[in-house]
Amino acid sequence: xxxxxxxxxxxxxxxxxxxxxxxxxxxxxxxxxxxxxxxxxxxxxxxxxxxxxxxxxxxxxxxxxxxxxxxxxxxxxxxxxxxxxxxxxxxxxxxxxxxxxxxxxxxxxxxxxxxxxxxxxxxxxxxxxxxxxxxxxxxxxxxxxxxxxxxxxxxxxxxxxxxxxxxxxxxxxxxxxxxxxxxxxxxxxxxxxxxxxxxxxxxxxxxxxxxxxxxxxxxxxxxxxxxxxxxxxxxxxxxxxxxxxxxxxxxxxxxxxxxxxxxxxxxxxxxxxxxxxxxxxxxxxxxxxxxxxxxxxxxxxxxxxxxxxxxxxxxxxxxxxxxxxxxxxxxxxxxxxxxxxxxxxxxxxxxxxxxxxxxx
Numbered sequence: 449x450x451x452x453x454x455x456x457x458x459x460x461x462x463x464x465x466x467x468x469x470x471x472x473x474x475x476x477x478x479x480x481x482x483x484x485x486x487x488x489x490x491x492x493x494x495x496x497x498x499x500x501x502x503x504x505x506x507x508x509x510x511x512x513x514x515x516x517x518x519x520x521x522x523x524x525x526x527x528x529x530x531x532x533x534x535x536x537x538x539x540x541x542x543x544x545x546x547x548x549x550x551x552x553x554x555x556x557x558x559x560x561x562x563x564x565x566x567x568x569x570x571x572x573x574x575x576x577x578x579x580x581x582x583x584x585x586x587x588x589x590x591x592x593x594x595x596x597x598x599x600x601x602x603x604x605x606x607x608x609x610x611x612x613x614x615x616x617x618x619x620x621x622x623x624x625x626x627x628x629x630x631x632x633x634x635x636x637x638x639x640x641x642x643x644x645x646x647x648x649x650x651x652x653x654x655x656x657x658x659x660x661x662x663x664x665x666x667x668x669x670x671x672x673x674x675x676x677x678x679x680x681x682x683x684x685x686x687x688x689x690x691x692x693x694x695x696x697x698x699x700x701x702x703x704x705x706x707x708x709x710x711x712x713x714x715x716x717x718x719x720x721x722x723x724x725x726x727x728x729x730x731x732x733x734x735x736x737x738x739x740x741x742x743x744x745x746x747x748x749x750x751x752x753x754x755x756x757x758x759x760x761x762x763x764x765x766x767x768x769x770x771x772x773x774x775x776x777x778x779x780x781x782x783x784x785x786x787x788x789x790x791x792x793x794x795x796x797x798x799x800x801x802x803x804x805x806x807x808x
Contacts, residue, residue: 449489450513456484456499457524466677467670469499469523487518497521500670502654504661573636573643578613579606583620583632591637594630595647597622602721602753605634607645608807616647617756617801619656619690622721647800649691655682656691659698663799671698680711689719690756694799696728697759706732723753724760731763734771743776750783754791755801761794 454469471479474494482488490513497509501523509521572590582603588594597603597620607614621631632650636643649657655678662671679695682688692715699705705712709732716725730746746767755761765787768780795802 450492450515451487451518452482452490452495452497452511452513453487453518453520454482454484454497454499455520455522457522466674467499467501468673469497469521472496472498499523500662500665500667502651502658502661504658504663504665504667504670506665506667573638574610575636575643575645576608577605578608580604582622583618585634588630588633591635593634594650595620595632595634596630597632600719600721602723602756604754605647609636609643609645611807612804613807614645614795615754615803616645616798617754618647619649619660619694619756619800621653621688622690622719644795645802646798647802649694653688653691656688656694659691659694660799663698668698668701672702672704675699676704679708683711683715683718689715689722689725693722693724693728693760694757697724697757697763700728700731700763701759721753722756723749724756727755727760727764727767730767734767743771743779746771747779747783750787754803758794758796758798758801761791761801762796 452471456467456469465484468481468483470481471488471490472495473479476496479490479495480488492513492515495511495513497511498506500506507523509523511519511521513519575591577585577593580603582601583595583597583605585593585595585605595603595605595618597618599622601622603618603620603622605616605618607616616634618634619632629652630650631653632648634645634647636645649660651657655674659671659674659678662668662674675695675698679692679699682695683692696705696708696712696715699708705728712725712729712732716722716729719725726745726749730742730749733742746764749764750768755764765784768784768787771780791803792805793803795804
């Protein structure tokens with residue numbers, strides 16, 4: 449009997465301890481799973497080892513195992529590779545090909561009001577940044593904007609793209625301890641139907657960015673494994689309430705959020721500028737005995753701050769439609785109509801809440 453060892457290199461100690469690899473034989477039968485530094489007993493032969501890494505993609509290695517040998521299967525994703533995959537996730541051109549824009553000043557929170565339109569990037573797409581709140585934005589290339597959020601503030605940006613006006617919720621860090629440099633970014637990427645804008649978590653926020661990439665690539669199970677162990681740390685140790693909320697949304701989708709109810713309450717209280725946490729709280733309580741004022745809070749949320757994630761907006765709609773009983777049905781119908789009028793067209797393919805309307 450021989451052994452197979454996993455050598456997993458990660459920029460995050462936390463992720464290095466969470467991410468595992470599956471081992472399959474030459475017939476693609478699952479032999480087992482191993483974590484970093486672990487060994488798996490296997491018979492001599494050819495094996496395929498697969499792991500979903502920080503870029504959200506499934507990486508594979510083929511290894512020939514011989515008698516009494518312990519080969520180490522190495523997985524490593526460099527920062528340059530992660531940046532290159534970032535654009536590919538949303539169908540764009542590799543970031544390494546972006547050229548720096550000259551003589552461009554950053555736009556600060558509140559800029560763009562009173563008709564001011566300052567073109568920062570969008571050299572090919574024609575995208576124009578009209579307004580930004582809760583963050584500072586500057587061009588990082590012809591089709592990319594770097595974003596740095598302001599502590600304790602919800603961030604969003606408004607663009608004009610062709611005949612449409614797009615409003616994007618921005619996944620800035622916005623905790624009390626902010627990282628140096630940009631914490632999120634916006635990219636204009638070309639698809640068959642034309643250009644689209646995406647707001648993304650910056651790769652420097654390794655754990656939150658990994659969750660995002662796994663969802664973009666459709667690896668929900670891998671995202672769930674990370675969210676199950678990292679969500680609490682994202683809110684506390686890493687001061688990343690946005691990343692923590694994304695993890696909580698993943699757990700809610702598979703019915704695993706209830707055990708974190710007290711943690712979720714603290715998240716909603718501590719970061720009260722983030723409405724998504726309160727939406728998750730209401731979703732947990734909706735199936736229980738009626739709590740006075742709960743429906744009022746739900747309807748108030750509809751009239752308040754726009755959500756950060758598309759999944760939160762979808763959850764908000766479901767709560768209004770499926771609230772237990774027929775209590776105040778007319779109010780719920782009115783709230784649904786107001787949401788539809790307020791946000792217009794929703795880009796359901798975007799992780800962060802993105803809405804579009806016709807430009808005036």
